[in-house]
Amino acid sequence: MFSRKAGAVAWPKTQRVGVRCTPRGFEQRGVYVCNGAWSRTRGLLGRPEDSSALLFPCGSVHTIGMRRAIDVIYLSRAARVVRIVSALRPLRASVGPRGSFAVLEVPASSGRMLQVGDELEWMSEEEQA
Secondary structure, three states, rough: OOEEEHHOOOOOOOOOOEEEEEHHOOEEEEEEOOOHHHHEEEEEOOOOOOOOOOEEOOEEEEEEOOOOEEEEEOOOOOOEEEEEEEOOOOOOOEEEEOOOOEEEEEEEEEHHHHHOOEEEEEEOOHOOO
């Protein structure tokens, strides 16, 4: 239904989604989908410490108002990792490389197992259960 490989990406339209990179063992469940202007501006601000957010379209992020560092994973339209910024501290900003379409914000150190070029896929609610 929803868990197609991201090469022919259908970006999620639900409020929460799971994200994984099977070869690396990376998995984030209950990721907030932020695809509106206000939700992208908010991102992880005010959300629980262990939360993650998928922002699209998005080519840059900030951590103004955040109380913790986050890992920022920039993705192409094909949901391939194009850049990883580890432990972006509060009151900082980051701009993705040319071709960035989306950003996955995860708790600091959670993105450690990913590498540039990895392909992410979405998980349906059933797969997250």
